[in-house]
Amino acid sequence: MKEKYDVVIVGTGVAGCFAALHLSENMDVLMITKGDLEESDSFLAQGGICVQKDDDDYDSFYEDTMRAGHYENRPESVDFMISSSRSVIEELIRYGVEFEREKQQLRYTREGAHSTNRILFHEDITGEEITSKLLNQVKQRKNIQILTHTTMLDILCGEKGCDGILLKTADDQIKAVFADDVIWACGGIGGIYDNSTNFPHLTGDAVAISIRHGIRLKNISYVQIHPTTLFSKDKDRRFLISESVRGEGAHLYNKDGERFVDELLPRDVVSNAIFKQMEKDGMDHVWLSFLPIKDLDVRTRFPHIYQRCLEEGYDITKDWIPVVPAQHYFMGGVDVDLCSRTSMNHLYAAGETCCNGVHGANRLASNSLLESLVFAESAAKDIVAKRLANNAASQRFQEYLGEDLAVLAKDYGLDLAAFRDMERYMDENKRKIRDAIVKDKKETA
Numbered sequence: 001m002k003e004k005y006d007v008v009i010v011g012t013g014v015a016g017c018f019a020a021l022h023l024s025e026n027m028d029v030l031m032i033t034k035g036d037l038e039e040s041d042s043f044l045a046q047g048g049i050c051v052q053k054d055d056d057d058y059d060s061f062y063e064d065t066m067r068a069g070h071y072e073n074r075p076e077s078v079d080f081m082i083s084s085s086r087s088v089i090e091e092l093i094r095y096g097v098e099f100e101r102e103k104q105q106l107r108y109t110r111e112g113a114h115s116t117n118r119i120l121f122h123e124d125i126t127g128e129e130i131t132s133k134l135l136n137q138v139k140q141r142k143n144i145q146i147l148t149h150t151t152m153l154d155i156l157c158g159e160k161g162c163d164g165i166l167l168k169t170a171d172d173q174i175k176a177v178f179a180d181d182v183i184w185a186c187g188g189i190g191g192i193y194d195n196s197t198n199f200p201h202l203t204g205d206a207v208a209i210s211i212r213h214g215i216r217l218k219n220i221s222y223v224q225i226h227p228t229t230l231f232s233k234d235k236d237r238r239f240l241i242s243e244s245v246r247g248e249g250a251h252l253y254n255k256d257g258e259r260f261v262d263e264l265l266p267r268d269v270v271s272n273a274i275f276k277q278m279e280k281d282g283m284d285h286v287w288l289s290f291l292p293i294k295d296l297d298v299r300t301r302f303p304h305i306y307q308r309c310l311e312e313g314y315d316i317t318k319d320w321i322p323v324v325p326a327q328h329y330f331m332g333g334v335d336v337d338l339c340s341r342t343s344m345n346h347l348y349a350a351g352e353t354c355c356n357g358v359h360g361a362n363r364l365a366s367n368s369l370l371e372s373l374v375f376a377e378s379a380a381k382d383i384v385a386k387r388l389a390n391n392a393a394s395q396r397f398q399e400y401l402g403e404d405l406a407v408l409a410k411d412y413g414l415d416l417a418a419f420r421d422m423e424r425y426m427d428e429n430k431r432k433i434r435d436a437i438v439k440d441k442k443e444t445a
Contacts, residue, residue, distance in 0.1 A: 004178040004397045005030045011185035013042030015351030015376040017134035022380035032150040045127025046242035048119035049369040051085045068113045068266045069360020077357040084374045111247040111365035113266040124302040153419045160392035161345025178397040188330035188352040192430045196327040197240045208429035216343035218355040219332035221440035226328030227270040231285035238326040253287040268362045271325040285322040331359040340379035350376040
């Protein structure tokens with residue numbers, strides 16, 4: 001690892017990878033992730049990725065997104081995402097992503113709150129298919145270095161903006177890394193919840209750092225609950241039962257075997273209906289049945305869901321499965337513009353880490369991968385466009401060359417003692433985020 005890079009990207013999911021691939025190959029890039037490369041929520045996305053099918057689909061795609069978000073979306077962000085969707089899909093296909101096809105034509109499925117079929121998919125592991133192919137492309141770039149099990153502790157916050165990051169390596173060394181620009185693509189906040197579909201190490205680090213440095217946040221109380229995760233008494237990451245299951249015709253039942261909600265309503269509506277039904281029934285779950293799906297083989301359409309349910313003792317070709325809502329997605333986050341610029345110079349954010357306004361108060365199903373890719377590309381292109389501008393980080397790096405970490409920590413206000421106690425540091429971050437969410441809820445009520 002060097003002491004200075006052109007760009008540091010925090011996160012190796014679809015947003016981090018797509019940003020890296022749109023930076024110039026003569027740029028020196030460092031990517032870091034807290035876990036293994038496969039431990040991003042991008043890998044967990046089951047359902048698919050939205051795309052504007054044709055010119056006639058724009059208006060309904062736009063309205064579906066706005067309606068699901070309770071019209072709190074930023075119209076310009078929604079327009080930018082939809083208008084960019086076809087070119088993003090074409091690029092993914094060039095990178096080797098294999099979407100389901102029928103007679104050589106792309107096959108589209110439907111999920112809740114969509115007025116038509118516009119979702120591309122790969123079995124029931126679309127996120128894994130896209131992320132793995134992007135990672136393969138990143139690994140081929142000689143200008144990109146990747147570090148796993150490496151945690152961002154803080155940013156180097158200078159007079160002219162972000163000068164880099166402070167990180168903790170896999171062998172517990174604390175190091176300062178300078179960068180001309182930093183991109184946060186470090187996922188959501190599921191790790192601060194007891195029940196979540198997210199990896200537990202995704203604890204909203206960028207949000208906590210933003211609170212510390214006064215970087216503008218937006219809508220951080222807008223947390224999406226997914227209606228259907230496989231119920232378990234174990235306190236562990238919840239296994240997601242994709243919304244595309246209901247899009248293909250699966251039904252939700254109460255304890256008496258009665259349907260109680262339109263399964264294709266927006267996620268927040270379905271989740272609230274499930275919570276009410278659980279309370280009414282005195283149950284800790286409701287039931288989901290694949291049996292109404294008649295025109296396809298659920299074992300081949302949803303092979304990984306089929307296998308996981310078998311492991312838990314349920315055969316989806318015969319049995320109903322118990323499902324319960326769980327924390328799933330963060331619509332709020334670090335406030336950014338269409339170029340994914342934060343309120344701090346030289347600092348960008350993309351993916352679930354940020355709030356660009358696409359999702360409003362409730363994310364439309366399968367918009368997450370698309371939104372992440374579109375705005376990650378936007379961040380990279382903005383960095384490339386301003387590449388020739390004078391850069392504070394390069395100047396600061398030269399000033400500190402040869403100085404020890406203690407000198408740098410003093411000038412940047414870094415609390416090295418706190419960072420060395422990792423458990424206490426993470427607990428403090430979680431407390432800050434929870435307090436900020438409660439405050440945001442009160443202010444937006």
